[in-house]
Amino acid sequence: MKIILNNRDEVFDRDVMTVSDMITIKNFSFRLKIIKINGKLVSRDQYDSTYINDGDNVQMFYLMSGG
Amino acid sequence: MKIAEIEKHLGKFRVGIAGAGGLGSNCAICLARSGVGTLVVADYDVVEISNLSRQYYFRDQAGMKKVLALQQNIKRINPEITVIPYQVELDAGNLPVIFKGCNLIIEAFDRADMKDMLIETVQREMPGVTLIVGSGIAGWGKSEDIKCRKIDDSLYICGDETLETSEELPPMAPRVGIVASMQANLAVELLMKID
Numbered sequence: 102m103k104i105i106l107n108n109r110d111e112v113f114d115r116d117v118m119t120v121s122d123m124i125t126i127k128n129f130s131f132r133l134k135i136i137k138i139n140g141k142l143v144s145r146d147q148y149d150s151t152y153i154n155d156g157d158n159v160q161m162f163y164l165m166s167g168g
Numbered sequence: 169m170k171i172a173e174i175e176k177h178l179g180k181f182r183v184g185i186a187g188a189g190g191l192g193s194n195c196a197i198c199l200a201r202s203g204v205g206t207l208v209v210a211d212y213d214v215v216e217i218s219n220l221s222r223q224y225y226f227r228d229q230a231g232m233k234k235v236l237a238l239q240q241n242i243k244r245i246n247p248e249i250t251v252i253p254y255q256v257e258l259d260a261g262n263l264p265v266i267f268k269g270c271n272l273i274i275e276a277f278d279r280a281d282m283k284d285m286l287i288e289t290v291q292r293e294m295p296g297v298t299l300i301v302g303s304g305i306a307g308w309g310k311s312e313d314i315k316c317r318k319i320d321d322s323l324y325i326c327g328d329e330t331l332e333t334s335e336e337l338p339p340m341a342p343r344v345g346i347v348a349s350m351q352a353n354l355a356v357e358l359l360m361k362i363d
Contacts, residue, residue: 137319168192168277
């Protein structure tokens with residue numbers, strides 16, 4: 102499937118992918134992060150049950166302490 | 169638009185600032201100098217001497233509540249600006265009440281889990297309110313890594329998105345100031361687009 106990840110085209114070699122799968126494949130290992138799919142916030146407890154579909158616009162960023 | 173018109177326009181708006189530490193105090197001063205009419209500032213902390221390495225306070229304010237010290241400092245710069253101080257620890261419950269009526273909110277917490285709580289709460293419970301998050305201000309140098317990124321119309325992020333503060337990588341005035349100014353700059357840009 103092909104999605105937009107942080108404003109770039111990204112191709113994944115699979116047809117079905119959860120948010121957790123994407124995190125594993127892309128090695129987004131840092132604990133605190135914000136993920137939005139098509140403008141909708143995905144809670145951490147929904148990473149396993151939320152599917153990313155072909156053409157989705159996915160945004161991800163890390164929350165670093167300090168401020 | 170000339171500066172007097174710009175200040176008049178910005179004077180109509182209310183901006184929420186969540187946290188009055190390095191990002192929050194410097195960002196608030198920037199917004200006040202720009203003429204943003206009302207600033208709602210929330211923080212539970214008091215000024216400590218160690219904060220003066222990067223936060224917009226003075227030695228004689230040590231021990232004072234940060235929100236009151238900030239109100240005092242802004243009043244000295246521009247008494248026309250209204251500062252509404254809340255000496256409170258923000259949580260998912262009080263946040264929508266405290267920042268009700270704000271055109272946008274500046275996220276200026278230190279702890280990442282608090283940033284997370286704020287983003288979740290504002291995005292879910294305050295539709296239409298734009299949030300400007302700071303993430304990645306630690307250390308020094310690497311100015312070129314600091315950027316401002318639009319996630320969507322309701323969410324922007326400023327910082328390097330990479331470096332976390334630690335004993336070896338403390339928050340310091342230049343980098344904290346850059347990110348605080350970027351948050352303020354973006355806030356002004358967004359407010360200038362509103363009629």
